[in-house]
Amino acid sequence: MTDSRPYMELTEHNVLHTYNRFPVVFEKGRGVYLVDVQGKEYLDFGAGIAVAALGYGNQAYEEALQEQIRKLIHTSNLFYNIPMAEAAAKLVEKSGLDKVFFTNSGTEAVEGALKAARRYAYGKDGRTDHEIIAMRHSFHGRSFGSLSVTGNAQYQEPFKPLVGGVRFADFNDLDSVNAQISDRTCAIILETVQGEGGIYPAERGFLEGIRELCDKRDILLILDEIQCGMGRTGSYFAYQQYGVWPDIMTCAKALGCGIPVGAFVLNEKVAKSSLVPGDHGTTYGGNPLACAAVSKVFDLYEELGILNHVQQMASYLEQKLDLLVEKYDFLSERRGMGLMQGLVVKERPVGELIGRALENGLVVMSAGGNVLRFVPPLIIEKEDIDEMIRRLERSF
Ligand SMILES: *Cc1c(COP(=O)(O)O)cnc(C)c1O
Numbered sequence: 319m320t321d322s323r324p325y326m327e328l329t330e331h332n333v334l335h336t337y338n339r340f341p342v343v344f345e346k347g348r349g350v351y352l353v354d355v356q357g358k359e360y361l362d363f364g365a366g367i368a369v370a371a372l373g374y375g376n377q378a379y380e381e382a383l384q385e386q387i388r389k390l391i392h393t394s395n396l397f398y399n400i401p402m403a404e405a406a407a408k409l410v411e412k413s414g415l416d417k418v419f420f421t422n423s424g425t426e427a428v429e430g431a432l433k434a435a436r437r438y439a440y441g442k443d444g445r446t447d448h449e450i451i452a453m454r455h456s457f458h459g460r461s462f463g464s465l466s467v468t469g470n471a472q473y474q475e476p477f478k479p480l481v482g483g484v485r486f487a488d489f490n491d492l493d494s495v496n497a498q499i500s501d502r503t504c505a506i507i508l509e510t511v512q513g514e515g516g517i518y519p520a521e522r523g524f525l526e527g528i529r530e531l532c533d534k535r536d537i538l539l540i541l542d543e544i545q546c547g548m549g550r551t552g553s554y555f556a557y558q559q560y561g562v563w564p565d566i567m568t569c570a571k572a573l574g575c576g577i578p579v580g581a582f583v584l585n586e587k588v589a590k591s592s593l594v595p596g597d598h599g600t601t602y603g604g605n606p607l608a609c610a611a612v613s614k615v616f617d618l619y620e621e622l623g624i625l626n627h628v629q630q631m632a633s634y635l636e637q638k639l640d641l642l643v644e645k646y647d648f649l650s651e652r653r654g655m656g657l658m659q660g661l662v663v664k665e666r667p668v669g670e671l672i673g674r675a676l677e678n679g680l681v682v683m684s685a686g687g688n689v690l691r692f693v694p695p696l697i698i699e700k701e702d703i704d705e706m707i708r709r710l711e712r713s714f
Contacts (some may be wrong), residue, residue: 320345340676348372350695350702352681363694363706364681368513368545369660371572372618375694379575380395381616386587386610394601403608408616409581412554413567417589420581420604420612424544424570425459427580431566432463432481432505434584435538438592439504442536448504453489455686457514458507458568459540465555469515494529496500499531499601504565505538506531508558513545516686517660519652525562538565538588544580548572549619549655549696552629559655568714571665572696577611632656635692646714651688659698660689671713680709 322343325630340395343355350373352360356427372379386401393399406418412594428710439448452458452467454660459465465474466481482500484710488494489512506528512518532539534618541564548569548682553559570580584592602608619625630653639652639659651662661669675682685691694702 320556325355332372340673340675341481344448349373350403350698356411358433360676360681361702361709362661362677362681363692363707364683364691365572365695366576366681368487368550368571368693371548371550371616371624371696372575373598375433376575376618378618378621379611379703382614383577383607389606391607392475392602392605395599395604395656398458399609400605401414401461401606401607404606405612406604406615408613409569409573409583411603411623412616413569414558414563416586417584418581419584419593420579420609421547421600422572422580422608423459423577423613424568424580425461425464425634426600426603427568427570427582428464428467428542429457429461429541430582430593431503431542431568432467433598434566434582434588434592435505435540438538438588439592445502447483447502449483449485449486449500449502451485451495451503451506452617453500453508453512453604454486455512455515455518456507456509457512458509458544460463473491474598480639489515490524492522492524492531495528496714499535499537503535503537505540506632507540507542509542509544509546510560511546511551511655511658513658513691514685516662516689517658517691519556519653519655520560522560529562540564540566541602542568544568544570545693546655548615549624549628550693552625553615554619554625554633573615574608574611575615579610581612622697628656629697631700632659634700635659635703638703639692642707642710652669654692657692657694657698659692660685661692663688674713675710676710680706680711680713682710 325343330504344352345355346353347374352362372458409418420464454469458468465480466484469486487498543555566586643649648664648666649661650664653660683691
């Protein structure tokens with residue numbers, strides 16, 4: 319048993335204080351449980367913010383990484399490497415899109431998507447005043463481009479001026495999007511299921527309407543699937559359940575199941591008339607280690623039948639969460655898709671609930687200020703859901 323305080327103090331002394339962390343120092347993980355330095359076990363319904371889809375300690379995944387580490391970790395994008403070739407082919411196949419650019423994070427994937435959209439429009443008319451429409455309550459990342467399309471005044475305000483030419487509309491309100499369209503609009507960006515903003519799935523009519531609008535005016539549709547993609551909603555990408563295809567898709571979080579990696583993926587139309595050599599690049603992006611992870615993740619999803627499993631577990635989780643909404647007055651609603659679920663909390667600070675859940679050995683997260691967010695590893699079983707409900711109710 320180790321004392322956690324020295325690690326917390328050392329961190330606070332040396333790491334820039336941009337997070338108010340919970341007082342827990344995690345040391346290892348097994349399956350869907352995390353273990354802190356004192357040996358206490360936590361059932362993990364946060365998965366490192368929707369990252370650890372395969373949970374912790376998956377042997378085949380770890381062996382694939384170990385093997386790649388022994389062979390080659392990094393080479394740069396000036397050369398070809400085997401894992402990138404294989405990972406890209408799998409991502410193209412599963413996304414139904416055509417060309418991949420690997421990044422190191424979600425925010426970089428969004429940066430690339432925005433640049434590709436501007437580049438595409440520039441190629442058409444040579445103008446340099448193209449606009450992008452984004453949604454209120456969206457989240458696309460913390461770097462300047464992605465922050466500029468993040469509909470959260472608090473995140474944006476201290477960093478202005480941001481990237482120009484961004485207009486905001488209301489999510490799930492087609493009229494409000496239409497009102498922002500101009501002859502300079504080059505792209506519309508949205509999360510298929512809004513995550514940080516409070517777990518709001520796009521309505522079918524809204525997404526179909528946006529696609530139609532984009533088709534009519536040759537505006538590019540960018541779907542941010544960084545949180546809701548990679549099987550979380552029961553299909554590889556959430557848009558596949560709507561039958562609405564993006565022109566550009568962004569992906570990260572569970573893409574590497576813990577290895578930092580992201581990607582933006584383009585359809586043929588955009589791929590052949592946007593970014594060309596010299597327009598975009600990255601030193602690490604698509605490196606052999608990251609891509610070995612991506613490649614293995616796709617193989618394991620198939621072997622384990624993850625999509626089917628998510629569909630089954632999701633309906634069980636939904637049932638259990640709906641029962642909580644019936645039972646507790648301070649829970650007003652459940653929202654979500656697949657294993658990306660939120661409970662709307664009234665009159666109680668969500669942060670306090672999360673703190674008490676931690677004391678009871680349960681990791682849950684918040685979203686949108688008043689939502690309890692459930693984004694567990696995709697390998698959870700019914701008994702894990704039952705145990706989560708027990709620990710959560712103890713925290714209520
Ligand atoms: C987490 C997230 C991002 C940012 O990803 P980072 O890897 O943290 O940069 C962007 N978009 C969505 C929808 C996200 O959930």
